Amino acid sequence: MADSNAVETLSGGVLSDALVHALDHLGVALLVKDVASGRYDWANEAASSLLAGPRTTVVGAQDSDLFDAVQAVALRAADQQALSLSQGFLTEHRLERSGERRDFTVWRQAPAQEGQAAPGRKLLSVWKDVTEQKRRETQLHSALEQLEAQQKANDNLRRDMQDNQVRDSASGLYHRAHFEEQLRREADLSSREQREFALVSVSIDGLEEILRLHGPEGGERVVEALGRLLRANTRAMDSPCRLGGDRFVVLLSGVGLATAHSRMEQLRRQCAGHIVPHNGQQIPFSVSMGVASFPHTAGSVEEMMRSADRAMASARDTGGNRVALASIQFVHT
16 A cells, blocks of 8 residues: 555655645646655656546555656666765656656655655656657747748848849859959958069850850850859959950969969969860860069059050960960069
8 A cells, every 4th residue: 555644754744734735736746656666656646647547546556657668767777876965866767658658857865854764765756747848949949940941041042133233143253343342452461561463364265156056055064064164163252253244353362473373273284174064065165364563564553454454465476275375564664
């Protein structure tokens, strides 16, 4: 038979009837287990509903009678941990109850009992079903994740809209207006700090022939490919731009003529070895480039643009697929 005074004996009268009724009202299960036998000596009314069964099946039962073997082992391990701690032990368990997985928090403590021999030791446990709380937390977490994803999507859309204002849709490169603003800033900075920067004029060789053979879509695929290669071969501080059609220009910040030539020669080789797939065909392409620098080949932004264009035209007129340097200015003193 269950000891009806077990809880009062265990707690020295601290757990009054009012407290037990309050726990019942709150749906919190209160149980007392005999440590030696592993059987529950006492359980409040809430324990029967939480642990699924009439109260008489809880009192006198072991964990293995109420739960499956794996769950019973986990509960037994938690009991042992609580018995080794004077301040009690809180655990979480997901248990199968009435064909449904339920989440519980369980507080266990073995109160100190004067004169109580080890074989008669009791373990107090307080069980709370937190399934709905966990479900709400999961729903809230999911809602927050959706809001975060939506915010990221909105941010990406806003950035795309901003990019569309300054970037060419086909090549992904800057429009002329943005490039010209960056060019003026770089010229001002270079004049103040007495440093070089380079400007590269770029043209796709034989774009008219590509359009004739592969149509406008084939031409767009080549422009996209060149845009990707230009972005990959420039730094964040540089400004690659599409002026229109087959004309591109690149501002290389803080770079001299020799360095600019070396970097553009690498880009030229990449373009010459790049094959653009389109409609089951492969479209090869090459570029002609002219490199000018400030202040060595030009003393103003306008002259620098013309100098780079002349060098590019020279590269194209001599067969294309090459990088030409603008002539260095010699200032007579």
